[in-house]
Each structure stands twice: as structure tokens, then as C-alpha cells.
Amino acid sequence: MNNLIQNEMMKLLAKKRLVIIGIIVGILVMMFTYAQYKQVKEQQEKLGTSDWRAALQQQIIDTQNRLSSNRMLDEWREQLEVSLKQQQYYLDHDINPSEPGAATFTRMFLENAIDLFIPLLIMIVASDLVSSENSQGTIKLLLTRPVERWKILMSKYVTLLLSVSLIVAMTALLSYLLSGLVFGYQGWGAPVITGFDLKGANVDVSQVRLVAQWKFLLMDLGLVWLVAVVVGTLSFMLSVLVRSTPAGMGIMLAALISGAILNNMVSSWESAKYFFMVNLKLTTYISGTAPPIEGMTLLSSVITLLVWWGLALIVSFAAFTKKDVY
Amino acid sequence: MSKPKVLAATIVSAFIGLFCLFCLGWTIIDHYGKKTSEMGANETTPIKKNLPDDFTVVALGDSLTRGTGDETGKGYVGLVMEDLESEYHRKPLIHNLGINGQVSQELVQQVKQTEVKRQIQAADVILVTIGGNDLFQKGQTLIDYDREAASVSQKKYLKNLHEILKDLNHVNDTATIFLLGLYNPFIELDEDLDTNRIVRDWNNETAEVVAHYKNAIFVPTFDLFQLSVNEYLYSDKFHPNKEGYRLIADRVAPLIKWEDEER
Structure with missing residues (x-):
């Protein structure tokens, strides 16, 4: 088993996929860093002061003005009201919600990347793990060895888990290192507020508490990792079921993108919450943004994802061990 | 790719994976571990840092402060x-806290907020437009005018205005407060000039309140819009348009004195 995993790992590293992923992340992080830098500069110029409180106060005023427009969908109004209350809470407690520094940037980057960007990166690795053996014809060589089939698939799956972990860590590390060049490497100890309890547009602050940013980052990391594993497992399943890699990738891509679109419009279609792609934005639960469908919680999302994960694994192994190879 | 390298990569990623798994478990436990808040829900933390000591203007109030109706988005503020900058060749600081549709009651709340207070404290000039929404209530007041209800809302407004000015003075007693009077957007719809009387009365009462405070100045705008009101109104026939805001700004800007030794 160990040798099989080593073998798979060697194949993966030889493909240099991880290097490509690293380059993609690097370029994107640099772009976002520059965009953020520009935005901060412009805001400071507009306000004439670098004091974040003035900037936050202005954001609150802007939100209030948007709320005063009566041509707005109820669900957007609700979300705006929630974010308004949180902004006011931060301001009232004199806590900067976006303390400048690489740690904050990394946190924001992870929170925004969790539902689309990270899954896409994972797909690059996961979607041809099995199907490439098919298209290159090497599957026969692999299966003629005196090893049980499930062990072969297992070694591939373990390799997937390892590379998923590596990609998540690499993304976090790169965004910290690169953004730090501009924003500085500080901000680990900055307080972040967590524990907002949302009931519709009401924000219950009775359980709100402060968490040091490094703790919050680790929480984000754990959630991002779970999403990455689940998405990886699903594309792994597709690569077992669908012989052609592009087709498998296409299916997964369609699912992910439809998830991003559904997130903005499903609030009235309640059973949509059982789709895995609607549950990917796990970090919103700890930062306290309203979920796409009322009633979704961290636990319900995690369980939904785990069910999808389990089913995908069962299907993959069942299909692979029974499959005719010719 | 050599064997030891592959082994090292495997071990490192295995550790990362386990660590992430640990983080995940911890996150869920932490999220559901019901702890009570360490922070008082309603108490606020005073802000110690002061804003820069430049010439600062704080604008408070309703959609006029916001600039609704001006397609360039500037508004009179x-x-x-711009006028101040071109006259003194320096850029004043501006905090525009105007909110569309704000009524006097909401402004009373707003000036009690910590950060708003801090900005007011740093202000040299405070511009206020308030009362328009109290009086007109999106046009309802004038369509079915009820003398009783109007006098109740006027009393409430005057009380709120007292409180606002008192709070402003309390936080900052050196800043000059300019309170803009109301104009009558319905002047041309009105045959017997009933609305004119109501608005005039409202303005007079407002001016009376303002007169109690020595740094507060009442700036009338009624006369600006009295003739050819439609030329200066936006297509909603309620807010001023660009030219309308120009008129207001031309009246306010010359009143503001930017002197360094003032502070």
C-alpha cells in the first residue's frame, strides 16, 4: 500500500501540476493585492484621512443609503441590514474589521476563494487521476499487477487527499507571503469578531466574542480544507465514472458555477440546500454573513457535504472494482 | 524525481492534512460550544485617537446632504x-453623513453614535439639512393636509431639533452650525398658496429654535426656489437638480470662514 501511494505521488509530482497551480495562485494573489492596495489608497484620498473609523463610518452611511431605496429585493435588504449591524458593532467596539496586513488579506482571500477558486484548483489535480490512466492506456498495466483493485484506487485517493492538503496550504502560504510584500506581515493578533447569530435580518450579539486573527485563520483553513476534500472526492468520482477527462471536468465545472449562481437566487427554493454546491461557503457561518437559504447552519452544511463525500466514495469504489477494462 | 523527495512531500502533505482536519474539528466545536459573550452587547468602547486637525466639515441630514437629484452626485455639500478649495487653495476634510429619507428622530440617534461624535468633535463647520422628510412625508402631508397631525409632527420635530443642536454644541462648542431651511417644492402645484404658508411657518419655527444657540446659523433656501421652481428641481419634482444645488451652495459657501487661528 505504502509503495502504491509513493508511486502515485511520484506520478503526480512528475506532472508538475502543483507547480502550475502555484503559479496561478501567485498571479491571482498579486492581482488582488494590487487591487486592494489601489482601493485603500483611493479611499484614503477621498476621505483625507487614513483613519479606518472614518472609512467604516462612511461605509455604514452608504449601506444606510442603499437601504433607504425602496426598489430593493427583500433578501438583499436583509443581507444589507445584517452587514450594517455588524459594521456598527465593529465601530461601536472600536475594532477594525480589516486590520491592514498580510494576515487579514489571507483571511479575506480564503473566504472569497472557498466556493469557486479553490475547488477549481483542486479539479486540476483530481479530475484526471483515474481517467488519464484510461486515455493513456496505462490502466491495463496498473490492473495487471497482483494487487487488489480497491487498493489501487485507495492509493490514488490517498494521493488526492495529500495533494488537496498541499494545495490548500500552498494557497494560504502564497497569499500571505506575496501580499505581505505590500501590506506588511503583521496582523496575526488583531481581534476578529465571531459568533453573530443571525435570525433573518436580526443579529443576535449575545454570543459574540473576540478571536485572535491567527485562530480565525486556522478555522478558515479547516473549512477550506473540508470543501477542497469534498470537491476533490466528487471530481475523483467523475474521473472514475467518465472515461474522458474533459467531460468529467465539464460536469464538475457546471456544478460549481451553477452553485455560485444559485447562491444568489435560491432563497425561496428551500430544498436547494441539499445540493453540495450551495453549501460551499462555509466560512460565512463563522464570520456571520447570512447563508443563501434561511435555516442553513454550519452543522447542516458540513453534514450535507459529508453525505455527498461518502456517497461519492462509495460510488467510486463500487464502480472501479466492477468496471470492465478493455 | 528522487525517492526521498517524494517521501518527504508525502509526509509533509500528510501532516498538513491532519492539521487541517484538526482545525476543522476545532472550528465546529468552537462554533457550537455555547459561550457567553465577553463583550457587553450594548456598551461601546470610547475612541481615544483624534482625527487630524485640518479644517473639517461634517455634513449631517437627509437626501439634500446626500445630493439626491444631482446627476454628478455632489449635492450642495x-x-x-469645491468652492472652499478654489478659494483657499487647500482641500478641506469632509465627512458626509447624510442619509436619504432621514427624519429628525433618526438624526437625534445618529449624533449620539461614538464615531459620529468623534467626527463632530473634529469639525470646524457642521452643515445640517433636516426636517424635509418630517414635514412632507413623501408628499403625503400636503395631499391630505391635516392641521392637527401637522402641528403634532412639527412639535416633535422642534423638540428633536433642540436635542440635535444641544448634542452638537455639547460635543463641539466651537464649530459653526449651518442649518438649512426648507424650500417649497410644491409651490407651482398650489393655487391658493397653502403650502407656502405651511413651509414658511415651519421655517420660522426652525429659525426660532436655531436662535437659541450662539454658533448656529439658519440659512434660508425658501426664496431661492420661489420663482421658477421647476427649473431647479430634479425630475422627481422634490429634490433639487444640479442647478438647484448650485443655488444652495452659492448661498452657503460664502458664509464659511476658513481661518487657521480659529482652532
């Missing part, structure tokens, strides 16, 4: 700022 933006225009006044």
Missing part, C-alpha cells in the same frame, strides 16, 4: 467643498 460637494459644491461647497
